[in-house]
Amino acid sequence: xxxxxxxxxxxxxxxxxxxxxxxxxxxxxxxxxxxxxxxxxxxxxxxxxxxxxxxxxxxxxxxxxxxxxxxxxxxxxxxxxxxxxxxxxxxxxxxxxxxxxxxxxxxxxxxxxxxxxxxxxxxxxxxxxxxxxxxxxxxxxxxxxxxxxxxxxxxxxxxxxxxxxxxxxxxxxxxxxxx
Numbered sequence: 001x002x003x004x005x006x007x008x009x010x011x012x013x014x015x016x017x018x019x020x021x022x023x024x025x026x027x028x029x030x031x032x033x034x035x036x037x038x039x040x041x042x043x044x045x046x047x048x049x050x051x052x053x054x055x056x057x058x059x060x061x062x063x064x065x066x067x068x069x070x071x072x073x074x075x076x077x078x079x080x081x082x083x084x085x086x087x088x089x090x091x092x093x094x095x096x097x098x099x100x101x102x103x104x105x106x107x108x109x110x111x112x113x114x115x116x117x118x119x120x121x122x123x124x125x126x127x128x129x130x131x132x133x134x135x136x137x138x139x140x141x142x143x144x145x146x147x148x149x150x151x152x153x154x155x156x157x158x159x160x161x162x163x164x165x166x167x168x169x170x171x172x173x174x175x176x177x178x179x
Contacts, residue, residue: 011042
């Protein structure tokens, strides 16, 4: 599964391409909306490890990795925040759904058992036949050397994504300039 690094960078980069209007607020509030919000939403699905720590039962890649939860989470969070940030409810709900969905997409293309995409309608796990992210074997322990492969892959992935956004911004700002 991708680490929080890959999910966070993907959410941040993905948000750069979403039609989110620039808020007329303070710099701090803009930072909160345009940077922290996408990172939070793109990584929040993995907070299902907290009940696992408390109870000892496996919750990871459960309900929080389903489309129903994604939809409910998006609608509720948009309802809570749309007045505070002065966005339309519909726009904020769609953007939240897309950002949260980016988490599911990354996990879907990861080596492993997959995600329960259609839970609670079916308990089947769905996984792509195309693997984009190498799997992490948690049973080997946190500091096992085999984790260097996924970490290296995600660092390269993250750097390329951020570089791609910077390049896109340059091209967009100067369309006649050859880069």
